Amino acid sequence: MADISPNLLADLPKVAEEQVAPGELDARLKGAREPFVIRGLAADWPLVRAGLENSAAARDYLVAHGRDRQFPVNIGQPGGGDRLFYDHAMKINFRMATGPLDAILDGIGANEDKPDAPVIYLSSIDMGDYFDGLREANNLPLGDRKPIESIWIGTRTRIAAHNDVPDNVAVCAVGRRRFTLFPPEQMANLYPGPLESTPAGRPVSMVDLRDPDFEAYPRARAALAAAQIAELEPGDAVFVPSLWWHHVEGLSPFNILVNYWWRDVPGFLGKxxxxxxxxxxxxxxxxxxxxxxxxxxxxxxxxxxxxxxxxxxxxxxxxxxxxxxxxxxxxxxxxxxxxxxx
Structure with missing residues (x-):
């Protein structure tokens, strides 16, 4: 197999783009088994429009809808880079804390222009539990599905490749996102880490896609040969099918992602x-x-x-x-x- 170029992510084939109006999304998702990108799907969201104004406006918009409660947040070390992962001892390389939303977002704003800023990341926050009116004002028509609706808010971040059991529509609301996707059959070539001690609840690939160590992980070349990439701007969305592995990067100083998880199976089935x-x-x-x-x-x-x-x-x-x-x-x-x- 030919060597992967140093700029390997930029050289990967792009995820297919489709023209899907919001009212057509429900029908398009039925039986979908391959990823696809929809440009501008959420362009009319108030959250997207606030972010296009500037990051401070987006934070103000979130605070206006946030409930008076403690929000869970992941915090990295100053100068520790943007990768939420393990340290050399296989311990999680960030700490978890809680705080009011306005204080957390103020901390993000204060660090936005610092090159050695710590990762500050609110991950998988339930929009219905933590916000009033946010999901109602910024939503997708998903028919009779009852998805888990989550919001991800933070600084520049890199989330190691992992998979999820539910299907997923992920919307880039503020900033820019890059998804690198791998078919489920590439699992062994991505060298999954531990099952029970993970940075985000799912086993993650041990391969650093920014600087892959092909001596330690030689099969990663085969995984990359099967990969696709999706570069998302504000309002764009990507469909990530069940069990597809995806490496997710928040590329801007301030980023917000909204995602919808669901399973098209009866609710009484086990996990x-x-x-x-x-x-x-x-x-x-x-x-x-x-x-x-x-x-x-x-x-x-x-x-x-x-x-x-x-x-x-x-x-x-x-x-x-x-x-x-x-x-x-x-x-x-x-x-x-x-x-x-x-």
């Missing part, structure tokens, strides 16, 4: 990541011969799940082998709770 943790607990360290048997069992009941799994049983006797309902999902949860509490 796949919970099943992964349970499988590690119950199966991963078994003898190889036993694991092979359990792999066949999982293929039979879960991954292949052909009609032959239950067709020989009377319709009223299929239990949880039949398509799940809220009732049978509850039965599974109760059984798991009993087993895990022993």
């Amino acid at each position: 796949p990541e919970d099943a992964l943790f349970h499988a590690i607990l119950a199966i991963r360290d078994l003898p190889e011969a036993d694991k092979a048997q359990w792999e066949a069992i999982f293929d039979h009941y879960v991954f292949h799940n052909s009609p032959e799994v239950m067709s020989h049983l009377p319709a009223g006797a299929r239990g949880i082998l039949a398509p799940l309902t809220s009732e049978t999902a509850g039965q599974i949860r109760a059984k798991l709770l009993r087993g895990l509490s022993r």
Whole structure:
């Protein structure tokens, strides 16, 4: 494979752009499995217009809608760079604090022009819980979906490549954002870090995309060969499908992102990541011969799940082998709770 150029991100192919009016977004997202960019989707948002005036106007707009409560914030070290990650001892390289929104935003404003400014980052703040009227004034028409609506506010930041289980529409509201996206099958080539100690709740790639160490992570070349990039201006949006890995950079001195997470599955279904943790607990360290048997069992009941799994049983006797309902999902949860509490 040819060497990646020093300016590797600029050389990556661009995520496809589509012309989608806000009223057409719901239909376009149904069954979508590939990322795409929509220019100007949120250009009419008051938050976007405030940010185009200047960053201070955007901060004033947020404060006007912020509730009188403590906001969680991540704070890096002065001169520590913009990457929220691990230190050399594999400890998280930032601290978490809380404070009133106006004080946090004043701190961002005071550090906006300093080259050694610490990262100050409000991450995944629930817009309904922490703001009054913000999500109503700045929203996307997503049909009957009930998404998690989050806002991300901060200085220049780099968030290591990671994936999320829900589908995601991310809107660059203020500043500029760069998304570098990788298909799910590139997971091993991105060298995921620990499952249970992460900078943001999901395993992250150990590869620094700004300066990749191909000696330590040689398969990262293959991941980059499959990557796509999306450069977003205020009002632009990108669709990130479920389980696509994405490295996210806030490129301006002050940046705001609004994102919408949802799953197009019944709400009673469990979380796949919970099943992964349970499988590690119950199966991963078994003898190889036993694991092979359990792999066949999982293929039979879960991954292949052909009609032959239950067709020989009377319709009223299929239990949880039949398509799940809220009732049978509850039965599974109760059984798991009993087993895990022993």
